[in-house]
Amino acid sequence: MESIIHLITFEDDSTKVQLKAVLSSLAANVKTYSNEQAFLKYYFSSTKGAHKECIIINTKSSAAPSIALIKELNKLKNIIPIIIISGDSSIESCRNAFKSGAFEYLTRPLNVNELLNIVSESFLHYESEVEQFRTYISLKDKFGKLSNREKEVMEMILEGNTSKEAAEKLSLSPRTVEVHRSNMYTKLKIRSLPQLVQEYDFFKKYDLRAN
Template sequence: MSTDNYIVHVVDDEEAVRKSLAFLLTMSGLAVKMHESAAAFLAAAPGIPPGVLVTDLRMPDMNGVELLSALRDAGAMMPAIVVTGHADVPMAVAAMKAGALDFIEKPYSDEVLIAAIQRAAAEIETASPAGEDTAAILGKIAQLSDRERQVLSAVVTGLPNKTIAYNLDISPRTVEVHRANVMAKMQARSLPELVRMVMAVEAPAK
């Protein structure tokens, strides 16, 4: 999608971060609008034309996941990227379930953010989420062993490796091996991508 056809909305409670992102995105040829709080953006969202949202996760008035949920409830959802310095599996899962297309952990490179915004912008023009179709994802899941499916199910639920190991009565190291195999067989480059795949086919791994 042409950069002239959408605005990148940045929601972050830290002024220095907003200014830094505004400079980066503007120099990359993107139109940008800053919002100092989730509440301020939420109030304006219903009247905002199609755009891309880049929101911080941890903010004092309302966190990024809560913002996405509120936007969805208000019928004002837009392609969104959640950025945080405190990434963990449960929060990544929560962000994906709330509608985020990407979950990016600080520090990140400029290229990673710009690429995420470009992918999000492509969503504006499509009626359905980008990515593989259900059959392709199910085909990859079918290649997993029973144990790998158990690990997949636990990972996308947000459980840490130690808890998965305890629940399955295996060692944390074995969980790591299974997890790596799952990522490879599913051809997922990141946890958010893996979560999106599973969400796309609802709950295939039990």
């Protein structure tokens, strides 16, 4: 799988050529962008998960433009790791960057080996994020196939209710609850309650994080 590094430089930075040369040592395709719009044009047209990717936002001074772009990408449910290189070494900027979702925040003078190690780590992180995202989409599709009544029965089961208890609370017969439970297991392609708990917990946690 091809590795792509997106290098975004908001300011006229003489280090851009040097950075590209350094990053190319990772056998990665380094794409450069001079502004947010140029990168977003690529972002909207690309197929997520087709490559290992990371984003490096390079600014001479203030980290504000970098953080603003991260927030913009967050609205798009971005999962590509974002590394900020900035001349702003203040604790506040660093804290704001991580709070916004930055993968790493580096300040000048830049340690080249540290940068290369972090980029390599970001590729591994991205692969993990892609796998989790695909699992989430698959589970979202599965849970979306359940009828409202099947969802009610599922929630009762997940709360620890027996079929009899669920039947009483839903004003149904135990037999009807068992039928809904069987249909639910079939639609979700699960074989046991522990599997249901594991998949549902993953789905809800990821859904909460994504939204």
